[in-house]
Amino acid sequence: MVRAAVAMNAAAPADVDQQLTIDGDERIRALLARKLAIRAPEMAEPGTSHSDPAGTSRQAMDALVALTADRAVRVRAAIADVVKQMPDAPRTLILQLARDTVVAVSDPIIRLSPVLEPDDLLRLLADPPNIVARLSVAQRPNLSETVSDAITATADRAAIRALLSNKSAAIREATLDALIALAPSNTDWHSPLVNRPLLPAHSARALSKIVVNQLLETLVNRPDLDPDVTADLRHRVAVRLDPQPVLPVSQHEPTAEEALAEAQALHRAGALYEETVIEAVCRGEARRVAAMLAVAAGVPLSVIDRAASLRSAKGVISLVWQAGFSMRIAGPLQSMLAHLAPAAILQAGPGGGFPLASEEMRWQLDFLKRLRR
Secondary structure, three states: OHHHHHHHOOOOOHHHHHHHOOOOOHHHHHHHHHHHHHOHHHOOOOOOOOOOOOOHHHHHHHHHHHHHOOOOHHHHHHHHHHHOOOOOOOHHHHHHHHOOOOHHHHHHHHHHOOOOOHHHHHHHHHOOOOOOHHHHHHOOOOOOHHHHHHHHHOOOHHHHHHHHHOOOOOOOHHHHHHHHHHHHHOHHHHHHHHOOOOOOHHHHHHHHOOOOHHHHHHHHOOOOOOHHHHHHHHHHHHHOOOOOOOOOOOOOOOOHHHHHHHHHHHHHOOOOOHHHHHHHHHOOOHHHHHHHHHHHHOOOHHHHHHHHHOOOHHHHHHHHHHHOOOHHHHHHHHHHHHOOOHHHOOOOOHHHOOOOOHHHHHHHHHHHHHOOO
């Protein structure tokens, strides 16, 4: 407790902070890391001159750099959480955090840091530090056409889907055409393609030939299309023959086993994505929704049932995170599966992200898996 108090004390001498960087308790180091990260904009960049006669800023930066390389993920993640949106954070520090091999450290920096420049993003795409780095780049706001081209060139399906869903990302018309040509074998790209802003007329016509009827309706109702294009698309809706849904939906309420089999078939077909779940939510098909969440999250259906019976908002959110879905779907699932009132539903965090830390969501998942009803 004494060391924790010292670690949080903003007036602690620099040499004391340096001593705490090697404290044996990672919780102490995480507290120190957060305190120093808050002061990061005041510090000198490593290797630069700085008006600091007493050397306190230099010592503070040395301590923070040491903590950025700490063996404990908790310590590095604490720094990333503080500096992720700082416009004047030390560039050297940001680059080191962005290249961290642990997703919990690198992801918030890559997605949100205004310090990162297009060339930095291109290097991260060419040599990603972990399996999620490209996805993190694709989710950044206001991506340039050059970066969007580089994401497309990686052939990373998840990153490309995130890019298409990123409405602030600039995508060249030629790049968009190339992705539409690949869309027949990538059904999870269909919805973000249909909902891209400023969709060219020829792209809309090309999409109308491959998307399912529900998305074709969305395409027809876009307000930005030329009236002639809209009329052509409405004609396609009227005359489209023999529509083939990805999975035939039975008219009766399925059993748990039937719902699970349907969800597994969707997963094998590569069609188990957020829009599929949302459509089932809108139809009020709770069993199908639970089965889809179980398959996407890779957990037994009983785990979903436990979260529902406990009315655990945190449990449902953790399962959504594990499934690779976004907070966009977490609200409806909390309501449908856990029967939570609107006031009890956990809302998205800043920027539409998850309101829980990754460590807490992992704990929630472990708890649900170990629990016996």
